[in-house]
Amino acid sequence: MVNFVWSSSCLLFALWDSHTKELLKVFNIDGQEVEMGAGFLAMAAAKETVGLEGSANGHWWLDAIGNVLVEGTLFERIGSRQLAGLLIAVWARKTLRPFIGDVDAAAVPCGFGHAIGNKGAVALRMRIYDRKICFINCHFAAHLEALNRRNADFDRVFWTMTFSPSSNGHNTAAAGASSVHPHRGGNANNDRTPELSEADMVVFLGDLNYRLQGITYEEARYFIAQRHLELLTEKDQLRAEMKAGRVFQGFREGVIKFPPTYKFEKHLTGLSGYDSSEKKRIPAWCDRILYRDSCCDSRTECSLACPVVSSIYMYDSCMDVTGSDHKPVKCIFNVDIAHVDELTRRQEFGEIVFSNEKVRRLIDDFGNVPETTFSSNNITLEGNDITVLRITNKCRRDGAVFQFFCGSQSVVKESEQASEHSSRDPFGFPNWLEVTPRTGIIKPGKTVEVSMRHRNVDTVDEFTGRSHKTQQNNDSSDKVVVLKVRITGNYPTESKSYEIHVSRRSSNNQYVESRGGVSRWSPPDLI
Structure with a gap:
């Protein structure tokens, strides 16, 4: 997850090295503030009403990322979606592409009047080995005191997101999926089952904007310098709200071992780059990646009863990127997916039919x-x-x-x-x-x-x-x-x-x- 306001070369090489290149099978990149300005936001809202989305900047970023991934040779773009300044895109290795299908996209604006896309979410949903996987890129309400608005933004995104076929998707797969429901928040206004609850794995990522509360700017800077990050996480709004069951119910996050990703002065390196202006905004982990899979217990093994089991291989930030007031966050998941081999199932079914006398009698009765x-x-x-x-x-x-x-x-x-x-x-x-x-x-x-x-x-x-x-x-x-x-x-x-x-x-x-x-x-x- 990144904030797109600096050069592509800095961004892409921060996220993409030779080690990562060999590991990844599916590559999801998400950005906020791809476009800025009130005029563009109004134009984007008007385009959405007539079924149009995307921008020249958005397409430029997709092409730039595709070039780094050697799109067409190593990877294929599975789908993409843009809502004003929000952009999400997914690539997959060509060897995996035959096992990916039913690619759908969605967008939920949470800005002014729930119509402007400066805040909100864009998402892609797809089937990988017949299991539904969803990626949701979010940008929630800003400022320390807007905690309830951030919770309401999540509530709105989760309960109202509706998918439709992505322009980049090819529908080729089908199967069942598990269901996990978070508690319904006060801002949800309908009784239908949310589509996100039907997925086998859901990944929320983006500028969630949750801040550190009950701590001063100087205290936060001191703990960061001393690398006492565990003391800072105790002040994290998101962790507290999740523990209280008010937001992201059923979701997990990796262990945070990197410094807060906001707010930095542009083009300053290292930890000295935190906001030193008159406002002195308290550093915070605004940029997060949360997920849930099919299992309630991380020790559960992958099976048809629990078809998607994931673990975090790496969760880190890109501190060397200096073109934004945020630091990009990256995460690599190990995902085990249980799926049925149709050829094997047909063979085993035939063996059951011919070896089980009761089944054979039933079939004979049907055909008699x-x-x-x-x-x-x-x-x-x-x-x-x-x-x-x-x-x-x-x-x-x-x-x-x-x-x-x-x-x-x-x-x-x-x-x-x-x-x-x-x-x-x-x-x-x-x-x-x-x-x-x-x-x-x-x-x-x-x-x-x-x-x-x-x-x-x-x-x-x-x-x-x-x-x-x-x-x-x-x-x-x-x-x-x-x-x-x-x-x-x-x-x-x-x-x-x-x-x-x-x-x-x-x-x-x-x-x-x-x-x-x-x-x-x-x-x-x-x-």
């Missing part, structure tokens, strides 16, 4: 289709008489569900070829055929009867447009339809289909039929 028989697969209709088709469920354990569908059909008039055209009812059956019932359940070991009959239908004269009843004794057409019967079990995951051929011969054609209008029995066709 009861054996059924039909009284005939060829039915001839005669006149308007009803012909019965019997379907028997041979299974003694499971019920069978049957459903009729209409397949192909044809009408052949005397001395003419077959025609595929025939009017149908709304369910696809030919108008001349009545099938009752068309669907139903056959209990185990039982038989159902399905009635079929030919019926007269209205026909329309193509010249006059008048409808009239078809006279049965004058109908000289042969009609044939193939009915498909689908049989399923209790769970319609599997099915079997059969064909039943139904024909109606005209009175002018001779046809030898078996008794009852049903032709000699033969097994139905299984398709």
